[in-house]
Amino acid sequence: MGLKLEQAQSIVTAALAYARAQGLKPMGFVVLDERGALRAAAVEDGTSLARWKVAWGKANGALSMGVSSRKLHEMAVERPHFVAALGSVFDAGLVPVPGGVLIRDAAGAVIGAAGASGDTSDNDEAALLAAIGEAGLGS
Amino acid sequence: MGLKLEQAQSIVTAALAYARAQGLKPMGFVVLDERGALRAAAVEDGTSLARWKVAWGKANGALSMGVSSRKLHEMAVERPHFVAALGSVFDAGLVPVPGGVLIRDAAGAVIGAAGASGDTSDNDEAALLAAIGEAGLGS
Amino acid sequence: MGLKLEQAQSIVTAALAYARAQGLKPMGFVVLDERGALRAAAVEDGTSLARWKVAWGKANGALSMGVSSRKLHEMAVERPHFVAALGSVFDAGLVPVPGGVLIRDAAGAVIGAAGASGDTSDNDEAALLAAIGEAGLGS
Amino acid sequence: MGLKLEQAQSIVTAALAYARAQGLKPMGFVVLDERGALRAAAVEDGTSLARWKVAWGKANGALSMGVSSRKLHEMAVERPHFVAALGSVFDAGLVPVPGGVLIRDAAGAVIGAAGASGDTSDNDEAALLAAIGEAGLGS
Numbered sequence: 001m002g003l004k005l006e007q008a009q010s011i012v013t014a015a016l017a018y019a020r021a022q023g024l025k026p027m028g029f030v031v032l033d034e035r036g037a038l039r040a041a042a043v044e045d046g047t048s049l050a051r052w053k054v055a056w057g058k059a060n061g062a063l064s065m066g067v068s069s070r071k072l073h074e075m076a077v078e079r080p081h082f083v084a085a086l087g088s089v090f091d092a093g094l095v096p097v098p099g100g101v102l103i104r105d106a107a108g109a110v111i112g113a114a115g116a117s118g119d120t121s122d123n124d125e126a127a128l129l130a131a132i133g134e135a136g137l138g139s
Numbered sequence: 140m141g142l143k144l145e146q147a148q149s150i151v152t153a154a155l156a157y158a159r160a161q162g163l164k165p166m167g168f169v170v171l172d173e174r175g176a177l178r179a180a181a182v183e184d185g186t187s188l189a190r191w192k193v194a195w196g197k198a199n200g201a202l203s204m205g206v207s208s209r210k211l212h213e214m215a216v217e218r219p220h221f222v223a224a225l226g227s228v229f230d231a232g233l234v235p236v237p238g239g240v241l242i243r244d245a246a247g248a249v250i251g252a253a254g255a256s257g258d259t260s261d262n263d264e265a266a267l268l269a270a271i272g273e274a275g276l277g278s
Numbered sequence: 279m280g281l282k283l284e285q286a287q288s289i290v291t292a293a294l295a296y297a298r299a300q301g302l303k304p305m306g307f308v309v310l311d312e313r314g315a316l317r318a319a320a321v322e323d324g325t326s327l328a329r330w331k332v333a334w335g336k337a338n339g340a341l342s343m344g345v346s347s348r349k350l351h352e353m354a355v356e357r358p359h360f361v362a363a364l365g366s367v368f369d370a371g372l373v374p375v376p377g378g379v380l381i382r383d384a385a386g387a388v389i390g391a392a393g394a395s396g397d398t399s400d401n402d403e404a405a406l407l408a409a410i411g412e413a414g415l416g417s
Numbered sequence: 418m419g420l421k422l423e424q425a426q427s428i429v430t431a432a433l434a435y436a437r438a439q440g441l442k443p444m445g446f447v448v449l450d451e452r453g454a455l456r457a458a459a460v461e462d463g464t465s466l467a468r469w470k471v472a473w474g475k476a477n478g479a480l481s482m483g484v485s486s487r488k489l490h491e492m493a494v495e496r497p498h499f500v501a502a503l504g505s506v507f508d509a510g511l512v513p514v515p516g517g518v519l520i521r522d523a524a525g526a527v528i529g530a531a532g533a534s535g536d537t538s539d540n541d542e543a544a545l546l547a548a549i550g551e552a553g554l555g556s
Binding site for chain 2: 342344357358
């Protein structure tokens with residue numbers, strides 16, 4: 001089954017709306033499906049050169065390990081050498097700070113991951129959680 | 140000045156509409172700005188695992204060399220070793236078949252590139268050219 | 279839903295049995311799920327150092343493009359620069375000769391891909407097709 | 418002489434049995450021979466996208482340096498820069514936490530390495546040590 005384009009687009013649209021409503025700094029949002037394939041993205045005007053790569057690295061890290069990038073952040077504090085090594089093993093990298101979250105269907109199955117970068121890590125994550133909830137999906 | 144998110148999104152939206160109106164196979168569309176940074180993307184349901192990478196490679200090849208991927212295709216027929224080498228030099232690769240086009244502003248300056256993959260190379264390119272025109276931009 | 283480990287193992291077991299029954303040269307078999315993730319593999323005694331990579335490249339090419347590596351072989355004859363470029367774009371590569379096949383469920387959905395290398399390309403492919411059929415799946 | 422396919426398969430089979438008997442989380446197991454070539458693998462249903470890469474990185478790290486990944490973990494705590502650098506030098510990476518072990522023949526010669534990931538690092542390693550012992554080999 002997997003993530004539908006319509007769902008991926010809804011998450012991006014809602015995350016952008018959240019970012020503007022909250023006055024966040026220029027943001028990049030990326031949505032990957034369960035295969036790690038890109039499905040939807042929006043990267044705002046004024047973002048730095050690799051802002052989208054940071055968002056992607058958060059999403060890819062979450063998806064690759066099956067946990068949020070907030071959890072990867074905690075793991076990185078405990079065992080920095082482990083998380084650094086994971087990043088070098090994953091083709092699309094891993095960025096272990098909040099702002100990368102799993103996307104789950106109604107049954108709780110992982111159907112993808114979303115990544116955000118631009119503001120504080122906490123705000124990045126909050127934008128995604130709000131958007132995923134608005135799209136009727138779980139994290 | 141550069142490509143605006145709104146413009147990148149318009150191109151993706153118009154390309155998706157074109158693809159459905161023409162009954163193309165499931166498509167992937169990627170829009171990069173003049174720096175090669177991801178700005179917008181939509182990858183349809185039913186696309187193969189790396190469809191988005193093919194679209195990206197077309198866009199990145201076009202942007203990297205300042206010509207359409209149709210021109211890169213012609214160059215690859217004439218001097219395959221040259222184009223193969225280019226691909227190995229560019230981080231995001233180069234896919235030398237039609238379906239990667241430059242995006243130009245009203246003054247003719249390159250402000251980004253778009254890539255498409257899913258149907259025939261000619262149809263991939265046609266979707267982008269229609270979408271870029273509809274967005275009031277040039278190629 | 280996706281490919282189950284039990285199914286991946288059945289394919290490998292049947293392919294090995296086919297290879298021995300037919301007296302093929304030492305073989306390597308790799309089974310990936312729809313995400314491109316490794317699920318099962320068996321590489322026989324006497325295989326050369328990178329035999330498994332050839333099998334993997336066939337499977338990954340098929341999965342990445344949504345066609346068999348036999349089809350990729352035909353594409354490579356027609357447009358060698360295109361297929362060479364694809365290989366450089368896919369992280370796990372692409373080997374465009376027969377011996378990489380899609381795995382489909384009863385509904386015809388792609389749930390993975392299998393790759394084989396060791397004997398002639400035709401025999402490599404024949405081993406996989408027999409094994410996938412025996413596992414009650416399609417290609 | 419080297420690792421036989423039959424031995425590699427025995428290790429995977431026993432590790433899977435151990436994992437289910439102990440109620441471990443969904444696991445990925447990879448067995449490499451003394452050349453670093455893939456010989457056998459089984460990755461369970463429900464594993465995250467890159468679980469198999471973590472298992473591989475543990476096995477490859479162990480084989481590449483000639484010590485267990487538990488030892489690499491100790492080295493990483495003492496000299497993180499050294500172990501991080503090693504990972505960037507090895508094509509298949511290095512994941513320095515327990516769960517990657519050498520496989521030795523009766524004479525004590527290294528004939529390969531096995532990697533596991535899915536549960537705690539300690540449990541990952543325990544599954545492999547039990548399986549290698551059951552296969553009549555050493556670590």
